[in-house]
Amino acid sequence: MEFTRRTFLKIGGLTLLGLSAKPGWQVFSKVAAPEPSPDAEALAKNKWGMAITFRKCWKEEGCRDCIDACHRIHNVPNLGILKEEIKWIWTMPYEEVFPEHEFEVTEEDYQRKPVLLLCNHCDDPPCVRYCPTRATWKREDGIVMMDFHRCIGCRYCMAGCPYGSRSFNWRDPRPFIKNVNLDFPTRTRGVVEKCNFCVERLAQGLMPACVEACKEKALVFGDLKDPKSQIREALKYKTIYQRQPELGTKPKVYYIL
Amino acid sequence: MYDGKKIIPGLLIFLGLITYPIWHNTVSGKTSYVPKPEIPAGKKECVESKAFIRINHKTLLEDWKTAVVRNGTTTYLASNQKKYNMSLTRTCMNCHRDKTKFCDQCHTYMGVTNKCWDCHIYPQEIKRDQRDGIY
Numbered sequence: 227m228e229f230t231r232r233t234f235l236k237i238g239g240l241t242l243l244g245l246s247a248k249p250g251w252q253v254f255s256k257v258a259a260p261e262p263s264p265d266a267e268a269l270a271k272n273k274w275g276m277a278i279t280f281r282k283c284w285k286e287e288g289c290r291d292c293i294d295a296c297h298r299i300h301n302v303p304n305l306g307i308l309k310e311e312i313k314w315i316w317t318m319p320y321e322e323v324f325p326e327h328e329f330e331v332t333e334e335d336y337q338r339k340p341v342l343l344l345c346n347h348c349d350d351p352p353c354v355r356y357c358p359t360r361a362t363w364k365r366e367d368g369i370v371m372m373d374f375h376r377c378i379g380c381r382y383c384m385a386g387c388p389y390g391s392r393s394f395n396w397r398d399p400r401p402f403i404k405n406v407n408l409d410f411p412t413r414t415r416g417v418v419e420k421c422n423f424c425v426e427r428l429a430q431g432l433m434p435a436c437v438e439a440c441k442e443k444a445l446v447f448g449d450l451k452d453p454k455s456q457i458r459e460a461l462k463y464k465t466i467y468q469r470q471p472e473l474g475t476k477p478k479v480y481y482i483l
Numbered sequence: 484m485y486d487g488k489k490i491i492p493g494l495l496i497f498l499g500l501i502t503y504p505i506w507h508n509t510v511s512g513k514t515s516y517v518p519k520p521e522i523p524a525g526k527k528e529c530v531e532s533k534a535f536i537r538i539n540h541k542t543l544l545e546d547w548k549t550a551v552v553r554n555g556t557t558t559y560l561a562s563n564q565k566k567y568n569m570s571l572t573r574t575c576m577n578c579h580r581d582k583t584k585f586c587d588q589c590h591t592y593m594g595v596t597n598k599c600w601d602c603h604i605y606p607q608e609i610k611r612d613q614r615d616g617i618y
Contacts, residue, residue: 269555274511287512363553365555371499371553373551373552373553374602375548375552408558408572408604408606409572409605411572411604412604413602414602
């Protein structure tokens with residue numbers, strides 16, 4: 227048989243077809259949809275939030291139980307320098323927290339009252355958008371987390387946070403921690419830190435440290451998705467405030483009048 | 484060769500000086516030094532086999548970090564089906580209480596630096612620092 231141009235093309239075409247059979251089969255045989263990891267699913271069942279009742283919080287003047295408990299557990303240093311202060315939970319005068327409120331007549335009594343502040347764990351956190359390394363991100367359960375390993379200390383998140391919830395370690399914090407808690411790492415120079423809603427305690431089934439420390443039960447923590455949870459009960463039909471809700475960050479820390 | 488009497492002894496002295504570290508270490512027995520990480524007494528097994536840990540301890544710790552911090556899981560299922568809490572401080576350092584006697588042995592020998600201890604604390608460190616009056 228003569229090997230013509232026609233037979234060459236035939237054999238060539240068949241060879242190509244044969245070679246493409248396996249990869250073609252692999253592509254079209256099964257398309258497995260990416261399943262969410264079981265952890266993500268478990269986390270997404272909850273949406274953590276906190277409610278702070280002013281009246282209960284102001285009962286004892288100068289009370290710092292929640293602040294001390296939080297800072298002790300999380301190895302937050304007390305630097306003694308206001309400019310470099312590291313704060314996870316702190317207080318500020320009422321009129322500075324809610325400057326849009328009316329003070330002359332209605333809320334006169336609230337002036338100079340300390341308002342408890344912490345990371346709002348926003349639904350739409352600006353800090354997460356700003357972080358160039360994804361060192362901060364929003365977990366499925368609404369907690370805005372911080373990965374200290376990844377933080378490069380650019381402080382974009384601090385500029386992005388409208389609530390001043392983030393602090394930067396300008397110096398090594400270790401010498402400024404009185405009693406080190408072994409169960410939680412300290413931070414190092416050059417990372418940003420903030421409240422983490424006691425993620426490590428939630429994983430063990432415990433309430434956040436500040437909630438547990440409050441004698442007056444002014445702080446209520448719970449799952450916002452569960453209509454029967456403590457926090458939903460606490461928030462029901464109440465006049466609530468959020469910090470700067472007009473920014474659209476949807477804070478998950480509520481203040482009950 | 485001009486001035487050979489000076490050049491050759493000079494070269495020999497130069498060679499002797501430049502190779503000083505090599506033969507000094509040979510004579511003092513440092514070349515035969517092997518790092519001896521201290522195995523905690525009374526503990527029989529690690530989370531994984533010795534061979535696995537030796538090669539993969541870095542990736543294991545990295546995976547633990549990712550799992551705990553980023554994925555929110557805390558339990559590690561070892562290859563022998565035992566469950567461990569994924570924690571450097573609470574699991575690893577619970578047995579290897581002093582990193583200077585364990586981690587540093589090889590790390591110093593190999594010139595490896597890591598930043599674990601900038602933030603994480605090991606039990607023995609607290610004792611030492613309390614003695615020195617830092618905390």
